[in-house]
Amino acid sequence: MKYAKDLLEVIGNTPLVKLNTIVGGIDALVLAKLEYLNPGGSMKDRIGITMIEDGEKKGLLKKGGLIVEPTSGNTGVGLAIVAAIRGYKVIFTMSWKMSMEKEMMLRAYGAEVVRAPADVGPDDPRHYINVAKQIAKDKGGYFPNQYFNKANILAHYQTTGPEIWRDTTGKITHLVAPVGTGGTISGTAKFLKEQNPSIKVIGVDPEGSLLHHYFYHTKGQVKPYKVEGPGEDFMPGALDMGVIDEMVVVSDKQSFDMARKLVKTEGIFAGGSSGMAVFGALKIAKKLPKEAIVVVILPDSGRSYVSKFYSDIWMKEEGFV
Template sequence: MPVGRTGLVAAPQVFESVVDAIGHTPLVRLNRVTAAGGAAVYAKLESTNPGGSVKDRIALSMVRAAEASGELRPGGTIVEGTSGNTGIGLALVAAGLGYRTVVVVPDKTSREKIAILRALGAEVRVTPGGRPTHHPEHVRNLAARIAAETPGGWLAGQYDNPANPEAHYRTTGPEIWKQTGGRVTHFVAGIGTGGTVSGTGRYLSEVSEGRVQVIGADPEHSVYGGGDGRAYYIEAVGHFRHPETVEDEWPQSYDPEVLSRIERVGDAEAFAVIARLAREEGLLVGGSAGVSVAAALRVAAELSPDDVVVVIVPDSGRSYLSKYFDEDWVGRLGFDVGAPAAETVGAESWSGTVGFVPSTATVAEALEILGDAAALPVVLARPGSTEVVVAEILGAAVLSTLTAAPQGDLVTAHLDPPLPVVGIRETRTAAAARLADDPRPVLLADNGVITAILDRSMEEGVEWAFSRSA
């Protein structure tokens, strides 16, 4: 057996540098969340990569390709726009190979990911996430500008970089084939940049001569699977389409032809799967895993015990403790926190109407919509939509503020802070504590969608409801 330069035997789990440790991730069978009589489901735990996610693979692949082409030179700066994990992978590779890193992330990125990026030495730029693709503050546009203006700067460009799917064709696919002894029959992965599902799926389809079925897992409202493109609550998967986007371009890293079908998964189902994996399987996983594992469980339930389903679990739940595992964050959006029904805010006693001001309205138009209301949410103007999604609320249109504003201005130039949101499944104690010092109208949320607006002056209003006995 060969001996490394340190004198250690070059065994499979002994590596000469951190970049050599990327990949080689385990498969773990799911035992308690699967349906009886269906196929076996194995989760490929990408959280065991050095940077904690599947994106370490593409980070190394893209950097090595850029070095080979001369685009990235010694002492250069790696720049990328990302929801976090690709930036972490790039920062890790940069630290190991001697590069500087600048990472642009949207403001919805978990604070844990941002902290990890900074700990790895990356310079982090946070930009608003709700921007159309042509806006200069859009994540990818800002990253491209920084790369162009930085001496020695190189834009990784994961969305359109062929080294992204190639990384999975060369590593993830062969690992799965070898680990299952060629018995894998169905492969499931979330669709984000599309690199994981496209590269891995292409390899497995080829090596099995078309026997392996490739299933993409997608958030319910993502445009990949035919959704309306509105905002959802799971990071790093799917494709959001801003209503002001002129041309909706899909990543070149994504090859839809590789997929056999797409399974669409709602936020509530994804959250429930995340919780079950932690409590029943001992697997603390990230949000996108909720989408992919939910899809895998559906697929497996349709199959026989002779089939084998492999699903990518992209990262760990440790990067989302302030979000998906925080009862306050989940509860105020109206998702289930497991509280007894008698202690929750509930929806049966509320009577309200859901009015809103579209982001394209002028001040004069907003005042007309407001009428006698003290305040209404201002929401991204999505044609044909009558729902108010919490994630698409930009702020509040407040009567007293707009009365003094120029009538021809856009309402978005005169926004007040967003109105407080209360979830129907959070406890009344938690909701009352959050509203204690806020006298404004309250938005009531059910699974991320506003179902009522409650005036604090209502005779049977918020104060009564939150103080009523269980």
């Protein structure tokens, strides 16, 4: 018989799918890595298991212990899956910017969710990361802190990078990925560039984030944006700018329009960060010859956003239509 001993065994090995209609007249081959096909619905399943096992090995997480983590939703699900299987308690802090679907999903796993203001800076004690730190301190919980945890990078170095290299038989020429905590692009790019240093790595950042300003050494100011997941108002320790060759900046409207187009033309029901990534990938691919092979990482499913940008009413209310 063939079966997985538990859900953790089926994390990873997500497929590469060729984009056909949405690419228009682009000559290059554009392949989407569908991370929403992980059991928890996003690429963050990979780091959930890695960060928890790292905490276990270091003695920071004991049997029946508490995990406290700030999340935009997906890392929370990744951690909650492992916690459910291994018997840990979980508390997540999340900005009010994030969808109600994400909170409801986390609660379904048995997690406690604490909401924090969306309009405060990283130095404010009310910032969702600082709230998580304080809860972990007060309750004696394990605080993985994906933004500064090297296990975040390691997860993608050990899995995402090798999968892409294997599935393209080493022919990938360009990697395109959204940039948030930095773990995905840093770990994946590090592995791929070790195999072939000529591979170009393009990070995609939301308009309003500071990360592209850090990359290009320009002055910028944090501005509100609606895309959930990528972008930051500080420099994460898990982000290695040295592996990135170029950054593309994409607006909310461009991200949401592309995600809506993606499901209607390719049948790929993905989140706003995926729309953002595909917009960036197509912008890059337009300049490339037919020999180029572009892999774009699609972080999560569209199911967490049905009340947001997949809603015509919401799009009108937010001024995107």
